[in-house]
Amino acid sequence: TTYLPNGKEVDVDKKDIYEEEVNKNWSQIRFTFPALKPGAIIEYKYELVSRLTFELPEWYFQDEIPVKHSELWLEIPEWYDYIFLAQGNVPRPKVDYSYSDLLIGSADRINVKVVRNTYVMENAPALRPQPYITTLRDYFARIRFQLKEYRFPGYMTEHVLTTWPKLAEELWEADEFGGRMKREGSFSDVWEAAQPYLDGAQTTTEKIAAVYNFINRTFEVGDKTGIWSMTRFNQCLKEGKANRHVLNMMMVALLRKAGVEAHPVLISTRTNGLPIQTYPLIDQFDHVLCLALDDDGGAYFLEAGDPFRPIGILDENSLNRQGWVAIEGRPQWVDLPKNESSATYFMSMELTNEGGLTGTISCSFEGYEAIRYRKALLRDPDAKPLKDKVKEIFPEGEIDSIVYTDIENINKPLKAKIYCHLPEAGMAAGNFIYLSPAMLSEFNENPFKYEERLFPVDFPYPVSEKIIANIDFPEGYQVNELPESVKMSMEGDGGSFQYRLSQRGNRLQLISEMKVKKLHFLTEKYATLRNFFNLVSEKISSQVVLSKT
Incomplete structure (x- = not known):
């Protein structure tokens, strides 16, 4: 509802409320307030119902406009153990305890201890965009929640949060990630199409350049990024197009088949936010690069999508400090290149x-x-x-x-x-x-x-x-x-x-x-x-x- 200075109230029309896709996992609801003018007050309420206890919705205490009062009540049954990821000047919570009857399964109710965390922030200043930032989301006072483990009455503790080596193992076992790069049948046509570029390439450096040039000159590049390839590489060749992260994964596959040590590097782009190294959170990544190693120990970070970009120079939006190299058994964080x-x-x-x-x-x-x-x-x-x-x-x-x-x-x-x-x-x-x-x-x-x-x-x-x-x-x-x-x-x-x-x-x-x-x-x-x-x-x-x- 919009409350105008003259006391009139104008409700949001249903036609001004619409849903749009953010990525393959998320969509968001957007709406437009009518009749806005200086001095008006806007008010909105919403209810979010989700079965996703693994990652609770994050809470922002700060915005691009001043926030007079922001308050979060978080009630968690004692069965769940969450990691709290606080950023910025997040206030210390007030912690209370109570007991509630909760439904277990389809019929049973049990009295359980509930931990209530109350966060209150007053008069949070506005943060407005200025030159040379990643994204304002990196600087707002906010808090995120990641489920670490849970234990229901009568059951063993279930660990949810994995380790970095385990996460790398799971990625390579996933069809839309490791499966695309390991199964040669999924990129056999691409390999054949790359042969005119690889013919005569003897050294590792020559092979890296050949694959890089083949990818950049063969495919029309989409503007989306991600970490999953939902399409087989051979199908991408048939269509003549693919998104950047898919082409970078394709480079990993081709270089490995050509005898070059290559690995996928997961990153969070500048517009997505700074990466978190403390916990193995897969959802923080929104792009994949290719890392190739030559015989002399030199490392080349490769990113498809721009034929005017030399080998080793990344897209500006990818320059976000560090990336995670998903090597099976020994994943590691590495610094991204700093080309001048x-x-x-x-x-x-x-x-x-x-x-x-x-x-x-x-x-x-x-x-x-x-x-x-x-x-x-x-x-x-x-x-x-x-x-x-x-x-x-x-x-x-x-x-x-x-x-x-x-x-x-x-x-x-x-x-x-x-x-x-x-x-x-x-x-x-x-x-x-x-x-x-x-x-x-x-x-x-x-x-x-x-x-x-x-x-x-x-x-x-x-x-x-x-x-x-x-x-x-x-x-x-x-x-x-x-x-x-x-x-x-x-x-x-x-x-x-x-x-x-x-x-x-x-x-x-x-x-x-x-x-x-x-x-x-x-x-x-x-x-x-x-x-x-x-x-x-x-x-x-x-x-x-x-x-x-």
């Missing part, structure tokens, strides 16, 4: 009397930055991502031409040379010209706008940016003000920044370099991190002042 995103610019320009710049910008991109540009360039012949970047900074800029190098070779840096005229790069005012030489930097603005942040900062990958500029200014001008050089580092080698601008004759020479190495910053370090980025953006935006002699 790198951009280097070399500017050779001449400054005009009007404050414009004319010349060339040579670019080199590696890692995720190269992937981003290659996707745009090769998927759409009309795409002009570099031109768009320059035009975003200099709307009046004129791009004469852009020459790309190694645009289709994903294993090399993507290089480009831009020939351009940027009439509004600087500002001429009377006898002065004002110019910011590092204008191409992605760090000219601080991404951390909020003074306060109630959760950690989580960068997906390391970042490196370097700008080298040689700018010749016109005869008859002299340097009036030159920004001071600076060199600073984040605490614990988390990153660094240097800015050095010098003059040699009528040439300005700039070196600006920014690196973010550390990926995870605790909440208490946010103020320091924000201040660091403030200093960087201020320095990058600083101007050199030229005056007529």
